[in-house]
Every structure is written in C-alpha cells, then in structure tokens.
Amino acid sequence: MGRALVASFAAALALTAPATAAAASSADVAALQVALRAGGFYAGSVDGVAGPATSAAVRSLQRRRGIPADGIAGPRTRRALGRRGRPRLGSRPLSVADRGWDVAALQFLLATHGFPSGAFDGGLGAHTDAALRRFQAWAGLSADGVAGAATLAALRRGPPRSTLRFRRPLGDLVGDRFGPRGTTFHAGLDFVAPRGRPVGAGASGCVEAAHRDSGGYGKLVVLRHGRGMTSWYAHLSRISVRRGQCVAAGAHIGRVGSSGRATGPHLHFELRRRGAAVDPGGVTG
Numbered sequence: 001m002g003r004a005l006v007a008s009f010a011a012a013l014a015l016t017a018p019a020t021a022a023a024a025s026s027a028d029v030a031a032l033q034v035a036l037r038a039g040g041f042y043a044g045s046v047d048g049v050a051g052p053a054t055s056a057a058v059r060s061l062q063r064r065r066g067i068p069a070d071g072i073a074g075p076r077t078r079r080a081l082g083r084r085g086r087p088r089l090g091s092r093p094l095s096v097a098d099r100g101w102d103v104a105a106l107q108f109l110l111a112t113h114g115f116p117s118g119a120f121d122g123g124l125g126a127h128t129d130a131a132l133r134r135f136q137a138w139a140g141l142s143a144d145g146v147a148g149a150a151t152l153a154a155l156r157r158g159p160p161r162s163t164l165r166f167r168r169p170l171g172d173l174v175g176d177r178f179g180p181r182g183t184t185f186h187a188g189l190d191f192v193a194p195r196g197r198p199v200g201a202g203a204s205g206c207v208e209a210a211h212r213d214s215g216g217y218g219k220l221v222v223l224r225h226g227r228g229m230t231s232w233y234a235h236l237s238r239i240s241v242r243r244g245q246c247v248a249a250g251a252h253i254g255r256v257g258s259s260g261r262a263t264g265p266h267l268h269f270e271l272r273r274r275g276a277a278v279d280p281g282g283v284t285g
C-alpha cells in the first residue's frame with residue numbers, strides 16, 4: 001500500500017466521515033475493534049462506533065508498543081496489529097480462507113445489510129462465505145463468493161429498510177435491539193415478557209412456517225406479507241396457527257416462551273425483506 005493510501009485511510013478513521021462513507025468508516029472501526037479484541041486490548045462490543053472505549057483500547061496498545069498514545073489508529077498502530085491490521089478493504093478480492101482487516105470489515109458490512117454470519121473474527125470461513133453468497137444473490141450479483149468491486153459497491157449503499165409498517169407483536173419491554181451485540185450481530189428486536197403472554201401478528205399476512213426450528217429459533221412462526229416482507233416470531237412456548245393460514249394484523253399467533261437458544265422467556269421478532277434482516281426498530285404501538 002502506498003503512503004498516500006495509508007494516509008487517507010488513517011484520516012478516514014480519525015475524522016467524522018461524510019454520510020456516503022459512513023458505512024465503510026464504521027466497518028473500518030469494527031475491523032479495528034476485532035483486531036484490538038484479538039490482542040486483548042478491547043472487551044467491548046464490535047459495533048463500528050469510534051467511541052471512548054475504542055480510543056482507550058488503541059491507547060493501551062500504543063503504550064505497550066512504544067507508539068505515542070494519541071488513541072488514533074494510524075499506520076504505525078495498524079502495523080502493530082500485525083496481519084489483523086491489514087489489508088485495507090477493497091485492496092484485494094476476498095474469498096473463502098482469506099483473513100485480515102478487510103475480512104472483518106466485510107463481515108460487519110454483511111451483517112449491517114441483513115446477512116450476519118456468526119462472530120466477527122476477521123476470518124472468511126464457511127458462515128461468512130454463505131452470507132456473502134446470499135448477499136450477492138440478494139443484490140442481483142453473481143453469487144460467486146468473491147467480494148470484489150461490485151460486491152463492495154453494493155455494500156456501500158445503505159442497508160435495506162422495511163417496505164411495510166408493522167405494529168408491535170407485544171406491549172412488553174424492549175430488550176436487545178437490532179444491531180451489534182458482543183462479537184455477533186442481533187438480527188431482530190427482543191421483547192422481554194413472561195412465558196405464556198399472547199403474541200400478535202405484526203401485520204396481516206399468511207403463515208409461511210409454523211414449526212420447531214432445528215437452529216436456534218425454537219418454536220417459530222413466519223408470516224409472509226406483501227412487498228417482499230416476512231416477519232419472524234421465535235422462542236415461542238406455543239404455536240397457535242397453521243401453515244397456509246392467513247391472519248389479520250394483531251391476530252393471536254402463539255405464546256411467549258424460551259424454546260430454542262434463549263436464556264429466558266422473550267420474543268425474538270425479526271423482519272426480513274427478500275431474506276435480508278432489516279431493523280424493526282420503528283414498530284409502532
């Protein structure tokens with residue numbers, strides 16, 4: 001990488017990026033957090049936010065390596081991160097078995113675009129490869145598992161949004177929101193509610209799935225709505241609808257539980273647009 005590129009890359013990390021570059025800039029911060037975590041300097045969430053915890057972690061790395069501790073991940077600091085500090089996203093096409101800063105940035109971009117792939121770890125393994133191919137198909141690209149210029153251009157566009165308005169499936173407290181959580185990405189919105197609380201359909205639609213999921217969702221209902229949208233209701237204790245049945249908004253579809261991978265009773269509510277998880281944060285009363 002030439003000096004000019006290194007300098008502009010460092011500047012992008014240090015400055016507030018313009019809106020069009022916001023996704024790429026937060027992906028670089030996420031890659032920095034992944035590298036700092038691996039070195040034991042950062043214990044926070046891989047959230048792509050250049051906040052005080054990330055600057056403090058950069059300063060402790062800098063002090064350890066005898067670099068002036070300014071908290072900014074410039075070229076020397078990134079060199080000190082070894083192979084996790086390079087190469088820059090976009091400097092090479094990425095495919096399975098690649099590792100490094102750019103892979104961590106890619107994982108973050110895939111997740112924020114609705115295709116999370118397990119832990120952010122800077123290694124392009126089977127999960128990231130599958131997420132990459134699903135994103136490529138979603139974006140109308142050839143699903144070849146090679147993240148080159150066309151894939152990165154598609155990832156630099158804003159994340160997909162819901163095309164429909166949904167109502168809250170429960171009136172209870174909101175727990176974890178859609179977004180980074182630790183080293184992974186939480187693709188839905190959690191409602192913390194007692195076991196047995198009735199769950200209502202977020203919008204009118206027809207039941208696409210109503211079964212016990214073999215993955216982490218447990219007892220799951222999926223409703224298909226118009227305009228490419230599906231809504232997902234997971235960890236239920238009871239399912240009250242059948243596949244193929246059509247329901248009105250607010251109709252009772254099941255009860256809160258903790259089936260599947262859940263630490264306690266709650267509803268995991270997820271929205272997908274043509275398969276990409278979108279932020280349900282705007283659900284109304």
Ligand SMILES: [Zn+2]
Pocket residue numbers: 176186188189190267268269
């Ligand atoms: Zn959840």
